[in-house]
Amino acid sequence: MSNKVEFKNVGKSFNGQPAVSNVNFLINDGQLVTLLGPSGCGKTTTLRMVAGLELPSEGSIFIGDDDVTRVSAAQRSVGMVFQSYALFPHMTVMDNVCYGLLANKVKKELAVILATEALDKVGMKQLVARHPSELSGGQQQRVAIARSLVTQPKVLLFDEPLSNLDAKLRRKVRQDIRDLQRDIGVTSVYVTHDQEEALAISDEIIVMEQGRIKQIGTPKALYNSPNSRFVADFIGDTNIVTCEALKLNDNGTTKLTLEGAEFEHSKRLVAKESYCLSIRPSAIRLFTANVGNSIKATVLSSSYLGGHKEYNLRTDAGQELFVVDHSFDDQLSEGAVVYATINGLGASVVDE
Template structure:
């Protein structure tokens, strides 16, 4: 039986008349990395702060390791946190930064430093113990921040937009390091980001927030391949949303007809740009073509509306003005409304 690490039970958070979190029910398993994802103001950061104890719920309960911590302050929760800015002490060595938490919690300094040295070695920072944070790269500083959170053996570790201060070229490497450390230590982790690619790359499950509510929960593949609504389809990656009608198991829109099971009536399909093939000769028109290194993005004018199509650079490029036929496999179309 999977052990529960964090549980939200009907959690509401209000700021005066404004509702930041509007009734969340959520269970996070021990050892799982769950990401809260959504646009600004959706409630994702407030949800993280409710776990940390930096905010208290207006209604409902927050449980950590089976204990109701809803009214407990941050200091009474066994939670580690990695901030956007890393919040490393600039005047302290890497070793003392990591040992600081155990020391202020009552661990003797030699024991705290020994434990800190062990964790630093495990996160790949052996030989750098006596350096100052300013003498480290951004990726190394990130690992120090993670080590400082891990050293206290928290029930859960929280990542608040951890890559926002990392150079774009380092983000892939750092997010891979975070995921590797989370798995190596078996950490229960909650991660907050507004970056869809980042969420897809690091998460076991993603909680997509919309206006203070959970819009959909699922694995990265679930959310990308089977979005539950137009909002999810449009927010997770790129999507072509096509309005039409379903009758007798067939979806029809101007210039488009596909077998789509489900209820009859008005409907909307989501088509990912990379799942649409292009064949020369047909009723549709290439209105634009953008070279993006590994792929070309085409803007296609169709009777159903303007569509985005992404094709690998290995295919023969098609010039603007070419008439094309769209090649769509019905299994690649997701009904979102």
């Protein structure tokens, strides 16, 4: 049985104001797909429409082969993990996970068996007698996931599930969620505004802006080949600069130039025209001497962050570049003159 999720021309308006417009996507059975975008972009409204907590103003929603556009949330077989965990503080871990089953008239003995299995999957079987106040944030999140899994949903939804955790714990729990989702194979939709989080856990990412989808792709495809300035700027740090196409190569690539530095681009472009270029900060390498085919620049600011160094540069032509340097070279000082080369694999022509 397929548990895919599909949106066909879906829109949602509130008081005549569109929150989501003409949204189309397909999440295949067993995938984890993230809805990513800034606040107000429509990602949470889209998630709530999958859950049945909001009904679309137009279009159709399918879970598996079933049209659930007008089906209530209770009849959709969807589990949801909330940002706040939403655990009952006066109940034990076991009682929290059993609650939904008992509310659906499942016998107590069977509910305990199913809850134990769900808690075992998330590594919480040994803490069934504790209350939420006796658990860490990560442990509470695991209980919330177990409570959603115990009803054996077709689709599991995550609404900013890590926002209440500190940075170090976020990294651990997001990997736990990803490993668990892969082990169980449940189709999952994940909402976040954190680009790093989305890149780390997703099979595919749906980037949204102002209620519309800007681009859909794998984390690697979106990072390496964004189709617009918005996506390039939102999926990690980038430099947006103006370059010129020099010539077409015989293999279908294009030679670009940026202030004298030449590099290859994988797309076929019109020669002698200017383009908007996204360059990832780690695609720029700095030298203290002119190595040729490079851009001369001055270091405006320099920061040491342990595992890497960050620089803000101004080129001789007045363009500013942000550079992330993972080398073990000595840190460059402010005011230093440097020469920057570009790895074309980290550069993409984007729409304005």
